[in-house]
Amino acid sequence: MFESMTPAERVAFILHDVFGFAFAEVAEIVGRTSAACRQLAFSARRRIGAAQVPATPAVRQARIVREFKQAWEAKDIDALIALLDPDATVIADGGGRVGTMLRPIEGAAQIVRSLVNLAGKQRDLTVLERTVNGRPGLVAQQDGVIVTVVAFDVEGDRIKHIWAVRNPDKLRSWTARS
Structure with a gap:
């Protein structure tokens, strides 16, 4: 601008x-x-x-996040790609304490590849729709413990950015709420 x-x-x-x-x-x-x-x-x-681009209404954001969750759980590659902006990015923060991506992932195809790979490694993971940073997001629990909080930036009908926090130090406030 x-x-x-x-x-x-x-x-x-x-x-x-x-x-x-x-x-x-x-x-x-x-x-x-x-x-x-x-x-x-x-x-x-x-x-x-x-x-300034008009913000995507919260109801539409929630629908897109819900569709993303459902597509990820179903490992529906086509649906995931359709929900992501072609130039989307994912940034994950493990704080050096838990495993995560070391660099941002750019591009819908690369993101989907990583998500499908991750889905195959996760066991007993429960993903819940929650408000994250005032917007629709996801919280993942393993054995009842919050292990990841995911925030989304939605532009129009596509996800533009995804931030995943896995650092246990940063998740303390979330574990206190649950």
Whole structure:
């Protein structure tokens, strides 16, 4: 979105809206009037608003996460690929304490390959739909203990990013809730 702004809009916006400079101070820095700087920041905000993609409604996000869970449990490769953005990414955090992917996985086909491989290794895993970071997500339990919390970024009707937390230190707050 910053690329859509002129350099002057970018400077006025960042100095005022991000760093909290008064327009009089911004004017001194950039060599324009306070009114001109106010207008530049206004234009920058308008560009930002126009560039933002409307959020996927929570009901649709929940449906997509549910379909993802069902497809993963069924090992339905075609359904998983259909739910993922072609450029989707997965990042997992084991904190060096539990096994996980060492690098982000990029691309729907590579993600599905990893998920199917993972599904074959998991035994007695219960996956529950839960709210994660204020959005629909998944929580995996093994023998009643939470072992993974998964958050999703859904854009439109596709999953764009997946974050899996497996680090037991980071899961403590989740185990306290269950």
